Structures are given as structure tokens and as C-alpha cells.
Amino acid sequence: MSQLTRKTIQNGVIGGVVGSALGFVPLVLLVAPLLGGGVAGYLERDDAKGGLVAGAVAGVVMAALSTVVTGVILFTRFGELPFGPETPLAGLGIAALLSLAATLGQILVASIGGALGSLLAGAHLSEDAAGGGHERNWSVVVGSLVAGILTFAVVTVVVAVVLEAFIWLSLLVALPIGFIAGAGVAILGYRYVTRGPDSSVNWRGVGIGVVAVVVVFALLLGGVYALGQQRAEQSEQSTYEYQVTIATNQTLTNATFYVPVPETNGESELGEQFVEDVQYSRETPAIRGADDTPARVNFTYELVDTEHGRMLAISADRIEVQRAYYREVENETMGWREPIPESQYDPSNPSMGVVDDGTFTFSVTATSEETIDTAAPFGTEPLLTPQFNRTGVECRYGRQERHRCFEYDTRVYATYGAPEDTTVYVSAQLDGRNEWVAGEWTGNEYREWAHTELxxxxxxxxxxxxELEVGSGRYRD
Structure with a gap:
């Protein structure tokens, strides 16, 4: 093992300072330990072992500097370090373990950078000793860079894909790993091609080591990928949601609505569940002092056969709607609405407004034991009926391969008593979703909705x- 000399410590300190400075540069901070260690190893200009030691020193310096900077920031922000009799020991223990792991990782990466830096310095020394060959050396440089860039791209993509089941924004973890691999390939390739006849590097040992690292890395990635797929399968859940909205700005009497209902091959399990178990939510005005518990409306529900097919009927003898008038009030930190009498309401005053409590949302959900065919739900999954003249149209957004959009005609029935200036909004919506954990919740869906304003x-x-939209989202196959 190389001796820890004064020169090695000096080079390590220089590399550590450079790496710490690069740690404040966006994106570059992801590979700052590698670059800092590389500077230390290059300055060492010894064999790979000497560069590795110099890189390790640089890693220790970077870890120490980051600890000092973090402590200063905490002290400046909170006035004291977060240690005291009320500090949870478990939290401190976890923080200490994470800090130790980060420090060891930083030293390891800096050591790798130091070894690569010393190899690069050795290649330059060999060129200076040999002289000539300028044109050939430029071709070697270009070839080494191309190999390094390709390695960086491949490793980054593979690692990001493997880790996405566990880490959100896995690319941020994959980038430094890919950079290390790319830098290693570029520098080792360049050093090997420019080696001299009396090179002190044991290239056979280096080759065996590289093969061993590649095999272990591939096995590790394969195992992590298998665990990720298993986790995704275990977390996958498939659900349907059927939702109906009725919104009116004035009181309705003797109201009956027929809306499209989900059916699969003439059966409507969601419709039957709606009739038996549905609950509705009612929007209430967000005004201080306003009544947020209006009287319940006695809705009734049933599936009815109509001239257009089976539909869902929602009825009520009276849907009482209350209006609330308000003005907006603000202070230095927040704003709110406070109620005012109708007589004080001025429509031309932008700080005044009126809202009502006439929006009702009815919804039911059901789980599926099988994965929902969200890309092609026709004939196998529930769809709103009735549907007439369904045609494919261009989707407004989304460019996925399976993403398709359709439009069709349907029917809504509505009878109720109301003033002539009443506005009533009616909608029915159906969603079928498959979801699983891949760093975060993700998945795919099909959804359709029909709405009208009367x-x-x-x-x-x-x-x-x-409107019907299928094949939206992400698929695992």
C-alpha cells in the first residue's frame, strides 16, 4: 500500500477543496467527489494505488468541509445546533447512520476518482517520454471519449430504469453512477492504448478487476430489478370509479335525472352498487360564518330501462339551494371571505361575490382482482351507456403509443321545476385505473365523461x- 506522505496529503487537500467548491455548482455537485478525487490523483502522479490514497484524502477533506458548512448553516438558521435534552435519540441515530453512509460513499467515490486521475497523469507522462505520434494520440483521445460517453449513456439509462421502482427521480442517482463508469472506461482505455513498453501497470490484473466489477454490477442490477418488479406487482391495484355531478344555482322541485350508467355486456355492477351504497357530497360556500351543514336532500336512485337503454335515475322532491353573498377581506398575511346581506351586494364591486351550495357529487368505487384493460376496454370493461356514433378523434394531449380518443352521442333526461334563469349542470364520469408504486404512485387509465348544461x-x-380516452399513462409491459 502506498505510504501516506506529506505530498499525498497536500494533493488530497487540494482535491478536497476543489471538490467542495464544485459541490455548490448545480448538477456538477452529483459528481463533485469523483472530480475532487480525480484532481488529487492527477496531482499525485503516482501509480493507481497512490492516486487512490490521494483521492481518499480528498474524500475525507470534502466530508469534513461539508460537515462544517452544514453546522454553520444550521447555527445561522436556528441560532443553535439541534442538540438538547428534548432531541429524539432515534432521530439522531438515524441521521448519524445516514451521515456516516454518505461520508463513506463520498470517500469511496473520491478514491475511485483518485485512481483514475493518477492513471490519466501516467498516460500523459508516457506520451511526454515517448514524444511524437501527435496525430495518433488525438485519434486515441476521440476514441476514448466516445467509448466513455457511450458507457455513460448506457449505464445511466439502465440504472435509472432499475431504480425507478424504489426512488423517485432515479435519474439523479443514475447520473453520477453513469459518470463514474464512463470516466473509468475513457481513462482506462486511453491509458491502455498509450501505455509504454515499460509500463508499471499490471494490465492483466486490471482486466480481471474490470470483468469482476462488471459481473458483480450486472448481478446486482438484475437482483434489484427483480425486486422492483416484485414490489410493483405486490403494490398494484385496479379500481373503477363512477361519478355523477348535479349542480344547480337555484332551487329545483320534482326533479328527475336519467344519466348514462356503466355497463359490461348488459350488466351494470357499478350501477347496482350506486343504487345500494352511493353517498353524495355537497359543496358549501367557503365563507366565514356561513352554514356548512345544510339540510340533507332525500335523493332516490334506481336503474331504469328507457327507450335509449338502461340508465341511472336520480330523483328528489325538492333540491333546496341557498345563496351566500360575501366580500373579500385581506390583512398583511392572509385573506378571507366574510358574509354580507344581499342588500349590500354590488355586482360591479370586484371584491364582492355570490356563491351557492347547489353542487352535489355522487360517487362509487369498486376494485378489480384482475388488471383492467385500459388500452382496449371495448367489450371487456364497463363503459357508459347509451353510446351512439362513436368515432375516433385526435387527442388534445398525450403522445403515448396506446393513447386514443373518441367522441360519441349519448342521452340525458331531466325534468324539474325551476325559474327561467336557472342553470343546471349534469355530468357522468367513469374511470378505470391500474396503479402501482415505482418510486411514486404511477399507472394507466381509461376515462370517459358526458356532461351538459341546461x-x-x-x-x-x-x-x-x-368523450372517451383510453391507453393514457404508463404501462409495465
Whole structure:
């Protein structure tokens, strides 16, 4: 093992300072330990072992400097270091273990950088001793850089894909790993091609070591990938959600609505669940002092056979809607709405407004034991019925391979008593989703919705346009 000399310590300190400075540069901070160690190893200009020691010293210096900087920031921010009798010991223990792991990782990466830096310095010394060959050396430089860049790209992509089941933004972890691999390939390749006849490097040993690292790394990635796939499968859940919204700005009497209902081959499990178990939520005005518990509306629900097919009926003798008038009030830190009498309301005053509590949302959800076919739900998954003249259209957004969009005609029935200036919004929406954990919750879905806005009293049947979107999101196969 190389001796820890004064020169080695000096070079390590220089590399540590350089690496610490680079740690404040966005993106570069991800590979700052490697670069700092590389500077130390290059200055050492010894064999790979000497560069490794210099890089390790640089890693220790960087860890020490980062600890000091962190302590100063904490002291400046909080006025004292976060240690005291009320500090949870478990939290401190976890923080200490994480800090130790980060420090060891930093020293390891800096050591690798030091070894690579010393090899690069050795290649330059060999060129200076040999002289000539300028044109050939430039071709070697270009070839080494290309090999390093390709290695960087491949390793980064593979590691990011493997780790995405565990880490959100896995690319941030993959980038430094790919950079280390790319730098290693570029420098080792360059050093090997420019080696002299009396090179002191044991290239056979280096080759065996490289093969061993590649094999172990590949096995490790394969194991992690298998665990990630297993985790995704265990966390996967498939659900349907059927939601109906009725919103009115004035009171309705003797109201009955027929809305599209999900069906699969003539069966409507979601519709039956809706009739038996549905609960509704009602929006209440966000005004200080306003009544946030209005009287419940006695809705009734049933599946009915109509001239257009089976539909869901929602009825109520009376849907009482209350209006609330308010003005916006602000102080230095926040704003809120406070109620005002109707007589004080001025429509031309932008700080005043009016809201109502006439929005009702009805929803039911159901889980599926099987993965939902969100890319092609036709004939196998529930869809809103009735549907007429379904045609494919261009999607407004999304460019995934399986992503497709459709439009169709459907029907809504509405009868109710109301003033002529009443506005009633009616919608039905169906979602089928597959979700799993891949660093964060992700998945795919199909969704469709049909909605319309009616003016005045309800007059019976209305033609409504529906929209269907399939194959949206991410797929694991």
C-alpha cells in the first residue's frame, strides 16, 4: 500500500477543496467527489494505488468541509445546533447512520476518482517520454471519449430504469453512477492504448478487476430489478370509479335525472352498487360564518330501462339551494371571505361575490382482482351507456403509443321545476385505473365523461356529447 506522505496529503487537500467548491455548482455537485478525487490523483502522479490514497484524502477533506458548512448553516438558521435534552435519540441515530453512509460513499467515490486521475497523469507522462505520434494520440483521445460517453449513456439509462421502482427521480442517482463508469472506461482505455513498453501497470490484473466489477454490477442490477418488479406487482391495484355531478344555482322541485350508467355486456355492477351504497357530497360556500351543514336532500336512485337503454335515475322532491353573498377581506398575511346581506351586494364591486351550495357529487368505487384493460376496454370493461356514433378523434394531449380518443352521442333526461334563469349542470364520469408504486404512485387509465348544461326548467330528453380516452399513462409491459 502506498505510504501516506506529506505530498499525498497536500494533493488530497487540494482535491478536497476543489471538490467542495464544485459541490455548490448545480448538477456538477452529483459528481463533485469523483472530480475532487480525480484532481488529487492527477496531482499525485503516482501509480493507481497512490492516486487512490490521494483521492481518499480528498474524500475525507470534502466530508469534513461539508460537515462544517452544514453546522454553520444550521447555527445561522436556528441560532443553535439541534442538540438538547428534548432531541429524539432515534432521530439522531438515524441521521448519524445516514451521515456516516454518505461520508463513506463520498470517500469511496473520491478514491475511485483518485485512481483514475493518477492513471490519466501516467498516460500523459508516457506520451511526454515517448514524444511524437501527435496525430495518433488525438485519434486515441476521440476514441476514448466516445467509448466513455457511450458507457455513460448506457449505464445511466439502465440504472435509472432499475431504480425507478424504489426512488423517485432515479435519474439523479443514475447520473453520477453513469459518470463514474464512463470516466473509468475513457481513462482506462486511453491509458491502455498509450501505455509504454515499460509500463508499471499490471494490465492483466486490471482486466480481471474490470470483468469482476462488471459481473458483480450486472448481478446486482438484475437482483434489484427483480425486486422492483416484485414490489410493483405486490403494490398494484385496479379500481373503477363512477361519478355523477348535479349542480344547480337555484332551487329545483320534482326533479328527475336519467344519466348514462356503466355497463359490461348488459350488466351494470357499478350501477347496482350506486343504487345500494352511493353517498353524495355537497359543496358549501367557503365563507366565514356561513352554514356548512345544510339540510340533507332525500335523493332516490334506481336503474331504469328507457327507450335509449338502461340508465341511472336520480330523483328528489325538492333540491333546496341557498345563496351566500360575501366580500373579500385581506390583512398583511392572509385573506378571507366574510358574509354580507344581499342588500349590500354590488355586482360591479370586484371584491364582492355570490356563491351557492347547489353542487352535489355522487360517487362509487369498486376494485378489480384482475388488471383492467385500459388500452382496449371495448367489450371487456364497463363503459357508459347509451353510446351512439362513436368515432375516433385526435387527442388534445398525450403522445403515448396506446393513447386514443373518441367522441360519441349519448342521452340525458331531466325534468324539474325551476325559474327561467336557472342553470343546471349534469355530468357522468367513469374511470378505470391500474396503479402501482415505482418510486411514486404511477399507472394507466381509461376515462370517459358526458356532461351538459341546461337552462330553465327541465324539458325531457337532451342529446349530449360524450368523450372517451383510453391507453393514457404508463404501462409495465
Amino acid at each position: 337552462l330553465g326548467p327541465g324539458q325531457g330528453w337532451y342529446v349530449v356529447q360524450g
